[in-house]
Amino acid sequence: MTLAIEFVSPDAFSGYSFLEFGRIRPMHVNGVILAWLTMMYFGALFYMLPRLVGTPGMWSERLGVWTAVAWNLMFVGGIVALATGHNQGKEYGELIWPLDIAVLVIWCANIFNILMTVTIRTIRPLYVTVWWFIASPMWLAADYAIGNVVWNPGDIWGSRSGMLGGSLQDGMLNWWYAHNLFGLWLTPMLIALTYYIVPRITNTPLYSYSLSLVSFWGMAFFYTGVGDHHLLQTPTPAWLKTIATLSSISLMIPVFAFTINILGTMKGNWEKFFTNLPLRFTMTAFVFYFLVNVQGAFQAVQPFNKMTHFTNFVVAHAHLALLGGFTILGMGVIDYCVAQIYRRPLWSRTLSEWQYWLVTIGFTGFFSALTMAGFIQGQSWAAGVPEVNVLPLLHPWFIARAVFGAMIVLSGIVQMVNIYLTVRGDTASRLARGVERVAGRPLVAGGASTEPS
Amino acid sequence: MSDHPIDPGPAGPTGPPPLPSRWRRRPGERMVMTPLMSSVGAMIAFAAVVFIVVLLPVQTFNPKASKDWVPLSDAALAGRQVFLSNGCVYCHSGFSRPQDVRAGLYYLYPKVSLPGDYFGTDQTPNLLGTERTGPDLTNEGGFHPDDWQFAHFYNPRYVDPFSLMPSFRFLSDHEVNDLSAFVQERSGKVGLLRYAGTLYAKHVDLAAQAYKPAPTGFQGANRTTEQADEQGKTADVIGGNILPQPDVVNLNEADRSYWLANDPLPVTVANLLRGKEIFRERCVACHGSLGDGKGPAAKFMSPPPADFTDKDDQCCGADTSPGDFYYRVLRGFPGTAMENFGTRLSVDDIWRVVMFAKTIPNGTLKSGRVPTPQDYIQWTPQDDLKAYVKAHPIDEMAPFVERPAPTDPFLVEAERMFPGMAPSDSILVPNIGRIDLTSIAAGIRRIYFNLLNKAWSDAKARGESLPPESQKNVLPEPIETGS
Numbered sequence: 001m002t003l004a005i006e007f008v009s010p011d012a013f014s015g016y017s018f019l020e021f022g023r024i025r026p027m028h029v030n031g032v033i034l035a036w037l038t039m040m041y042f043g044a045l046f047y048m049l050p051r052l053v054g055t056p057g058m059w060s061e062r063l064g065v066w067t068a069v070a071w072n073l074m075f076v077g078g079i080v081a082l083a084t085g086h087n088q089g090k091e092y093g094e095l096i097w098p099l100d101i102a103v104l105v106i107w108c109a110n111i112f113n114i115l116m117t118v119t120i121r122t123i124r125p126l127y128v129t130v131w132w133f134i135a136s137p138m139w140l141a142a143d144y145a146i147g148n149v150v151w152n153p154g155d156i157w158g159s160r161s162g163m164l165g166g167s168l169q170d171g172m173l174n175w176w177y178a179h180n181l182f183g184l185w186l187t188p189m190l191i192a193l194t195y196y197i198v199p200r201i202t203n204t205p206l207y208s209y210s211l212s213l214v215s216f217w218g219m220a221f222f223y224t225g226v227g228d229h230h231l232l233q234t235p236t237p238a239w240l241k242t243i244a245t246l247s248s249i250s251l252m253i254p255v256f257a258f259t260i261n262i263l264g265t266m267k268g269n270w271e272k273f274f275t276n277l278p279l280r281f282t283m284t285a286f287v288f289y290f291l292v293n294v295q296g297a298f299q300a301v302q303p304f305n306k307m308t309h310f311t312n313f314v315v316a317h318a319h320l321a322l323l324g325g326f327t328i329l330g331m332g333v334i335d336y337c338v339a340q341i342y343r344r345p346l347w348s349r350t351l352s353e354w355q356y357w358l359v360t361i362g363f364t365g366f367f368s369a370l371t372m373a374g375f376i377q378g379q380s381w382a383a384g385v386p387e388v389n390v391l392p393l394l395h396p397w398f399i400a401r402a403v404f405g406a407m408i409v410l411s412g413i414v415q416m417v418n419i420y421l422t423v424r425g426d427t428a429s430r431l432a433r434g435v436e437r438v439a440g441r442p443l444v445a446g447g448a449s450t451e452p453s
Numbered sequence: 454m455s456d457h458p459i460d461p462g463p464a465g466p467t468g469p470p471p472l473p474s475r476w477r478r479r480p481g482e483r484m485v486m487t488p489l490m491s492s493v494g495a496m497i498a499f500a501a502v503v504f505i506v507v508l509l510p511v512q513t514f515n516p517k518a519s520k521d522w523v524p525l526s527d528a529a530l531a532g533r534q535v536f537l538s539n540g541c542v543y544c545h546s547g548f549s550r551p552q553d554v555r556a557g558l559y560y561l562y563p564k565v566s567l568p569g570d571y572f573g574t575d576q577t578p579n580l581l582g583t584e585r586t587g588p589d590l591t592n593e594g595g596f597h598p599d600d601w602q603f604a605h606f607y608n609p610r611y612v613d614p615f616s617l618m619p620s621f622r623f624l625s626d627h628e629v630n631d632l633s634a635f636v637q638e639r640s641g642k643v644g645l646l647r648y649a650g651t652l653y654a655k656h657v658d659l660a661a662q663a664y665k666p667a668p669t670g671f672q673g674a675n676r677t678t679e680q681a682d683e684q685g686k687t688a689d690v691i692g693g694n695i696l697p698q699p700d701v702v703n704l705n706e707a708d709r710s711y712w713l714a715n716d717p718l719p720v721t722v723a724n725l726l727r728g729k730e731i732f733r734e735r736c737v738a739c740h741g742s743l744g745d746g747k748g749p750a751a752k753f754m755s756p757p758p759a760d761f762t763d764k765d766d767q768c769c770g771a772d773t774s775p776g777d778f779y780y781r782v783l784r785g786f787p788g789t790a791m792e793n794f795g796t797r798l799s800v801d802d803i804w805r806v807v808m809f810a811k812t813i814p815n816g817t818l819k820s821g822r823v824p825t826p827q828d829y830i831q832w833t834p835q836d837d838l839k840a841y842v843k844a845h846p847i848d849e850m851a852p853f854v855e856r857p858a859p860t861d862p863f864l865v866e867a868e869r870m871f872p873g874m875a876p877s878d879s880i881l882v883p884n885i886g887r888i889d890l891t892s893i894a895a896g897i898r899r900i901y902f903n904l905l906n907k908a909w910s911d912a913k914a915r916g917e918s919l920p921p922e923s924q925k926n927v928l929p930e931p932i933e934t935g936s
Binding site for chain 2: 021022023025026085086087088089090091115118119125126130131132134135138139142146158160162163164165166167168169170171172173174176184213216217220221224225227228230231233234235236237240243244306309310311312314315377381382386387388389391392
């Protein structure tokens with residue numbers, strides 16, 4: 001479990017690296033989704049699930065460690081394959097067929113581990129987080145298998161692999177699959193982790209059980225059908241576009257349910273937002289997550305889509321979810337879990353503050369720059385200016401994006417240093433010495449944990 | 454989480470459960486989630502939606518091949534793999550939308566993509582894409598000749614200084630030939646027709662000036678720059694007037710209304726400076742930083758880029774009419790790597806850069822040199838040109854414009870390549886003979902059907918599912934490109 005967390009380092013967001021862009025881009029996308037966020041989520045899952053169902057650990061700790069190792073080996077293979085131009089040529093489904101199979105095998109091992117852990121539980125009712133922990137990996141396994149058309153390997157090392165017969169069919173499947181990477185795995189896990197961390201740190205029961213039901217089933221029904229909103233202007237069936245648009249707007253229902261639930265839980269606990277860093281990371285991610293959903297609902301409406309599609313506005317939207325939402329949450333979760341697992345405070349609170357502000361300011365700037373670039377592109381194209389002529393106008397925004405991107409990378413490095421020093425050093429006595437120096441008397445035993453107990 | 458608010462409590466004793474003592478205000482509290490519900494139940498919900506949004510459309514949506522659809526030849530299909538494995542689709546989308554056609558001036562997006570354009574198994578994996586950092590490539594086929602493509606793949610800044618595209622010089626010659634074939638063949642019949650027109654025009658341009666064909670792949674990178682002077686100058690005797698032969702081809706490839714046009718803007722330092730700025734931004738990669746036609750991209754190109762330093766050059770130098778220059782910048786030079794800048798420069802800016810080009814023989818391209826009106830070489834038509842225009846009056850185009858638009862797409866393409874040629878005209882080209890619009894159309898038709906038949910036989914040999922043979926013989930619909 002520790003292994004899983006330690007392997008994770010926030011992925012570099014490459015910013016203005018257009019060198020060999022076509023190959024770096026799938027590495028970046030797959031790296032963020034599969035290497036960084038998925039590893040972080042499974043690490044958190046292995047930490048939280050036993051605590052929620054009342055078992056001493058996962059059903060099989062050894063299986064968990066092996067899947068983590070195998071996953072990383074798989075991903076090393078993936079990076080090598082992508083760097084040498086071996087990909088399936090499908091956006092978000094670039095990994096070649098043998099790696100797809102590896103992903104599915106490891107994934108199913110994890111699902112098995114989770115289900116067995118739930119079976120041997122000692123706490124009978126399942127907490128909200130556990131619903132997601134059960135459903136979400138299963139959804140993703142099905143999504144991944146269908147989306148990569150694993151029953152049709154084709155040319156297993158190269159481009160014509162894992163596809164449907166017709167181009168548009170392939171496109172519809174491609175984007176249904178791609179959006180459900182977020183809809184059925186990354187987003188549900190954000191919800192699950194938030195449902196765990198917020199009540200746990202604030203020591204408050206969850207505001208409403210009914211609302212969490214609405215958010216669970218709403219996600220299940222509405223999120224699965226939004227994928228075609230990537231194809232609103234392609235020559236694909238109009239009824240499918242209508243479903244995608246309606247689903248995207250209907251997503252507001254579970255999102256608002258989740259939002260109200262978390263805000264209700266936070267009621268009266270907002271002072272902890274300022275004092276507790278993992279909570280602050282989580283709530284910041286929560287705000288970005290809420291924004292990305294509202295933005296996404298509008299983006300999936302035709303007239304709005306006409307102006308924003310193909311522009312950097314969409315890139316900004318994607319980063320709002322994956323960087324603003326999931327990554328910032330992930331940083332908080334790592335800070336939280338490491339401190340809890342090692343039973344000692346983080347090496348430096350100051351470094352954590354730096355990490356928080358670097359990533360928050362960095363991301364806000366990054367997002368604004370890309371959104372502005374998107375508006376410029378959309379307006380210019382609508383006025384009949386060809387793409388190439390728009391590029392010089394985007395230049396300042398690309399520079400801004402690179403600068404803010406550097407802040408985000410720096411934030412990741414700060415966290416790596418902080419976590420490394422926490423794991424290596426005896427931070428409890430370091431903190432005690434620090435308190436002693438300031439307060440003039442020793443710290444009471446057991447007060448070293450970052451978490452109010 | 455024993456402190457969780459929902460606790461279903463121990464199972465009740467046998468017999469009917471006791472009635473609740475008071476009304477439960479939150480019915481959701483009765484809906485207890487069990488492991489079965491959150492695994493099997495969640496998967497059932499998932500499956501229901503998958504049935505609607507995946508299975509149903511994939512099984513029911515099966516459009517027939519559109520009239521415009523063509524299969525890919527083996528080379529183009531191999532090029533498609535190169536396109537995929539280098540991630541080109543992340544910046545170049547693969548469908549054009551109604552609003553693109555409205556917005557796209559001139560040639561950029563002449564048609565909207567239809568479902569039937571995506572027929573066939575050689576079109577997977579899909580190339581729809583989601584971002585346009587670069588332009589959409591659905592309609593790219595035939596807009597640039599191959600030597601432009603090679604220079605562009607070698608270093609995109611050679612032909613477009615604003616481009617953000619990475620250099621693909623790591624590709625082998627073989628791969629880049631395939632890639633170029635894919636780009637040329639991906640735009641359906643209309644694209645093939647454009648490509649055929651370009652190939653024919655290039656054939657004429659090379660023959661008229663006795664240049665060797667351009668190298669393929671990246672071989673051009675190691676070539677010496679060809680000198681841009683009229684090799685093998687021959688003369689064409691038309692109506693008793695003699696004009697050097699390459700000039701005749703040049704005139705026929707430009708709209709007549711520009712033949713004698715002069716620069717409408719006043720020759721001022723401001724206009725010249727703006728022209729210089731644009732020239733240095735856009736033109737030096739091919740035409741050279743001294744305007745001598747020896748830019749880094751010139752090595753890939755045949756016919757070579759124009760040399761502006763030669764004061765006496767009839768075809769391209771300072772004695773050609775500004776209108777002719779203007780038309781070349783606006784619409785490109787058929788068959789050569791000179792592309793149309795009408796999509797990217799304003800009308801005034803084109804006139805300014807043309808004005809500046811007329812000062813280049815006086816060394817105005819040197820850095821720090823401010824072009825002055827004294828550097829400007831005023832153009833006056835020479836006698837043989839005046840005689841030629843007299844024999845081919847510009848007014849002659851009036852009936853040409855008013856007659857009903859030709860329905861033969863090959864004739865339309867021939868007129869697009871030779872917009873200055875009236876139906877009654879003919880020109881003599883060395884090694885080709887005397888050509889007129891009809892024979893040009895026939896030539897384009899031959900090239901078009903060679904390309905189309907090659908693609909069909911390749912696809913048949915690969916065992917792809919093809920539409921009925923009659924689809925092949927449907928001619929491409931002429932597209933009104935406007936002017």
